[in-house]
Amino acid sequence: IDFKGVNMVINYDLPSSAVEYIHRIGRTGRAGHRGRAVTFFTEDDKPLLRSIANVIQRAGCPVPDYIQHLPRLQSKQKKKFIKKPLTRESICTTPQCFLKKGKRKMKTAKENTEGKKKGKNVNKSETASQS
Structure with a gap:
C-alpha cells in the first residue's frame, strides 16, 4: 500500500x-520530502532496540548513548522475538465513566433476563401499571 503525503509515522509497538x-517508517518522507518517525518502547523491548538503533544511526540520525551501549542480541534471541513477539496487556481507551455506565446496563439487562426466566416481571414500567 502506498500512502501519499505521509510526514509522520508513530510506532506504538516496537x-x-x-x-x-x-x-x-518507509511510509514517511518519500520522494525527497522530509518525514519523522516516533517509536514508543518499554523496558521489555530493550533487547530489540540495539539493531533498530544501528539502522537509525546508519541513516545519519542521532541515537541516544544509552541505546548505543545496550548489549547486542544473539541470533537465537532475535529469532525468538521475531517468531513470538512480546505480548502486551490491552490498553483501554474508553473513559471510566462510560465503562461504569456500561456495567450498570449489563447488570440491569442480566437481572431482567434472570427475572423473566423465573417467571417474574422485573420491568419497572410493567410493575407500575399492574398495581
Missing part, C-alpha cells in the same frame, strides 16, 4: 526487527 522497522 517492531520486532530492523527490517520491519524500515518497512514501517
Whole structure:
C-alpha cells in the first residue's frame, strides 16, 4: 500500500526487527520530502532496540548513548522475538465513566433476563401499571 503525503509515522509497538522497522517508517518522507518517525518502547523491548538503533544511526540520525551501549542480541534471541513477539496487556481507551455506565446496563439487562426466566416481571414500567 502506498500512502501519499505521509510526514509522520508513530510506532506504538516496537517492531520486532530492523527490517520491519524500515518497512514501517518507509511510509514517511518519500520522494525527497522530509518525514519523522516516533517509536514508543518499554523496558521489555530493550533487547530489540540495539539493531533498530544501528539502522537509525546508519541513516545519519542521532541515537541516544544509552541505546548505543545496550548489549547486542544473539541470533537465537532475535529469532525468538521475531517468531513470538512480546505480548502486551490491552490498553483501554474508553473513559471510566462510560465503562461504569456500561456495567450498570449489563447488570440491569442480566437481572431482567434472570427475572423473566423465573417467571417474574422485573420491568419497572410493567410493575407500575399492574398495581
